[in-house]
Amino acid sequence: MNNILEITELRKTFKGFTLEDISFRLERGYIMGFIGPNGAGKSTTIRLIMNLINRDGGDIKIFGLDNIKFEREVKQRIGFVYDENYYYEELTLLEIKRFIAPFYRQWDDRAFMQYLHRFDLAPKKRVKELSKGMKMKFSLALALSHHPELIIMDEPTSGLDPVFRNEVLEILADIIQDETRGILFSTHITSDLDKIADYVTFINQGRIVFSEAKDSLLDSYALVKGGRELLDRDTRKEFVGIRENQFGFEALTRNATHTRSIFGDRVLVERATLEDIMLYTVRGNTSA
Amino acid sequence: MKILISYSSKDPLYEQIARQIKEHILRGELAPGEALPSIRNLARELQLSVITTKRAYEELEREGFIESVGGKGTFVSGQNGELIREKRLRALEHKLGEIVTESKALSLTLAELQEMLALIYEEG
Structure with a gap:
């Protein structure tokens, strides 16, 4: 031990x-x-x-x-x-x-x-x-x-x-x-x-x-950006937290690979920082 | 030995390290038997987690490029030239694969690609 x-x-x-x-x-x-x-x-x-x-x-x-x-x-x-x-x-x-x-x-x-x-x-x-x-x-x-x-x-x-x-x-x-x-x-x-x-x-x-x-946190979590039309009751479940604005949404996923398989090229998937992870987890969903 | 880390690259950090060390070995800049920095030293120098550098070394060890000797450190493997050549060929094939994919995306025919390649080859 x-x-x-x-x-x-x-x-x-x-x-x-x-x-x-x-x-x-x-x-x-x-x-x-x-x-x-x-x-x-x-x-x-x-x-x-x-x-x-x-x-x-x-x-x-x-x-x-x-x-x-x-x-x-x-x-x-x-x-x-x-x-x-x-x-x-x-x-x-x-x-x-x-x-x-x-x-x-x-x-x-x-x-x-x-x-x-x-x-x-x-x-x-x-x-x-x-x-x-x-x-x-x-x-x-x-x-x-x-x-x-x-x-x-x-x-x-x-x-x-x-x-x-x-x-x-x-x-x-x-x-x-x-x-x-x-x-x-x-x-x-x-x-x-x-x-x-x-x-x-x-x-x-x-x-x-x-x-x-x-390392495994930063490999599994990711920031996802896309148009709001992609969000519905099911796809929302994919995210830890979502921020919506007039022009689109930004969200945090805990399973980047899975999210990519759902949305493919319709979204941008970027490396999340610890700050992103902390922010989205603490605040959950917000819409502007 | 030069190792540069990019945070904007989508490649994981450990892969970036492993790839660059591999290149140094394949190009012969790191000779068989030569000592590599310890994972802790490498982590400090690159300002990374020890877990990242450890994983990079594990990857290299799995592929046979380096060997760790308990308590003594990590060294470049003493592989024979044939094996290294084979690995380089495989890496080259992989790169050619990328070129072919890109060519297809640009709707280039095989003939056109061959022509382009011939031209560059002659120049080199």
């Missing part, structure tokens, strides 16, 4: 929101993108994995160990990055490091200094002097300096410009050169995942819509 993270029928109910029987798993050596609209349950799931809130039911295994029973052991081997800045603004980067390092048995000062250097962060700078992107990189440096096997990131790229985002993605690709590691990465910016993610787990309204290899 080579699952670095295994979630089974995870449940959590808040007032007005339920995370319903969430199940998915991540193998060592891969990057999983965790997507969904705001409020879908991404952060709740991640907080449950980190045991920051109590679960109502289900099972979370990290490195094959229960995340609550073996919390201390497990957290030694996780690098956790989240988007809110929780550091004391007045402290310098080195001072914060001195505060955090003792928690980790495997802390590696040399690695930390190398990350600071690589990310262009001056050790004597104060946190309040850092831009949002630099803070993100600093979190990443802190999270990686104890050589974690599993890296969990909650919205690491939100609020960053495309240049910074791309840098973060390059860092992730570097990390995963070591095939014993795994990365779970939540985001609502799906274009970050179109390229490097190996697996994509999509959550909507507290339920998992799918958790699959990105």
